[in-house]
Amino acid sequence: PVCRYVSKTATSIHLDFDYDGPSMKTPVPGPRSQDLLKQLGDIQNVGAINFFCNYEESRGNYLVDVDNNRMLDLYTQISSIPIGYSHPALLKLMSNPSNMCSFFGSGEFNWLGKDNFISVDEKKSKAVLAVAPSGMTRVQTMACGSCSNENAYKAMFIWYRNKERGDKTPSNEDISTCMINKAPGCPDLSILSFMGGFHGRTLGCLATTHSKTIHKLDIPSFDWPIAPFPRLQYPLEEFTRENAKEEARCLEEAEDLIVKWRQKGKPVAGIVIEPIQAEGGDNHASPKFFRSLRNIARKHGCAFHVDEVQTGGGSTGKFWAHEHWGMDDPADIVSFSKKLLTGGYYHKDELQADKPYRIFNTWMGDPSKNLFLLEVLNVIRRENLLEEVTHSGKALLTGLYELQAQYPGILSRARGQGTFCAIDVCDDATRNSILLKARDKGVLLGGCGDCSIRFRPALIFKEYHAHLFLNIFSDVLAQFK
């Protein structure tokens, strides 16, 4: 009864390791998943587990579960499967015996100068630095997104204090007070973040996370400034005047907060922001907004940290979402994780900590993940995946616009860059019900913000998959008429 999307240019399957469509045997979670949930529930909280996966059977854009349900995955474990499941290039890499040593030991650059890992280290620099953001030649790998941001914040504080001290070494008072969490050794510095932002759940990151109360309740935090993030109207091209006004309001408030916090004796050492607020509801802002914010940071001597944990790795159609801003000097620090498989952050030379062990932990990333990243980057280049993402993203967003026109009482605010798309649903309950119904029809989606659905397919998601998804989504929506 509803419109069908038929791909004219991509009717056949492009990927030889992909399946040809979803195949559902049971509702999800099926009996086997439920059984495993019960077993695991005896030793940990399983409230966040939806079902159990069968990775041996999962391929390409399809995730197979332990009940043999095969689902088209537009969520990819919160955007962290860059080139789909069981990509042949990665399987080949794993079966190469000379790569096995990368699974031993802890991360690189730790206190054991591991000769036998030298080739891995070389590959790491090749892999990770090959995609360094403009103006950045240094990188520090870490294990996860929160760990990357937490250490990036520390790097900003160390940089700020060293700047204040000039040539002087830390005073005796600095040294003695830091051990008892008191100033000046533990200075009252702050980081400015944005309402709706998400930067992780560890204590420092959490002080800059403002997306959902469940993350924050009962956890002590810092008195750090929180600026409003623009609440724009979509499609952006149709509301340029209204959106420019909203962005100007937010920029003004951000600058006011920087001044206020300095007056309070808690100067802002750094500003942290996502190029698209992801967990907080896929909130976009214009390149001009980010360029102006970057200038505000410079004007007030704050480091500018762009958190690309979710946006980085190609899903916006550029490797880094901040490349859409068109700047030679977009940031002082750029953090990453998810699609890059390893976590970490790039930084300018001056944000390098001045002594060893100031930024340090046991793992400092994982050598095996760097090997995977190197191969993922090869695949992205070889298969022109950034162009593909732009193409399939256009098909996805066009379909979402059409569906929102067809279901104005249910859907609104379709938006996106590349395949990094989202759409709002009339309320939280309907959104959640749509997500479950889509899953039972063989499509995996995720929510974000109060009532949005976010789309985070792998980079191998083609126009064909977009059409397949839109047909199923359209059938699901028909149930809500």
Ligand SMILES: Cc1ncc(COP(=O)(O)O)c(C=O)c1O
């Ligand atoms: C923008 C952003 N920053 C940081 C994080 C935290 O990463 P992790 O969950 O690996 O700690 C996330 C996770 O979703 C994220 O989306």
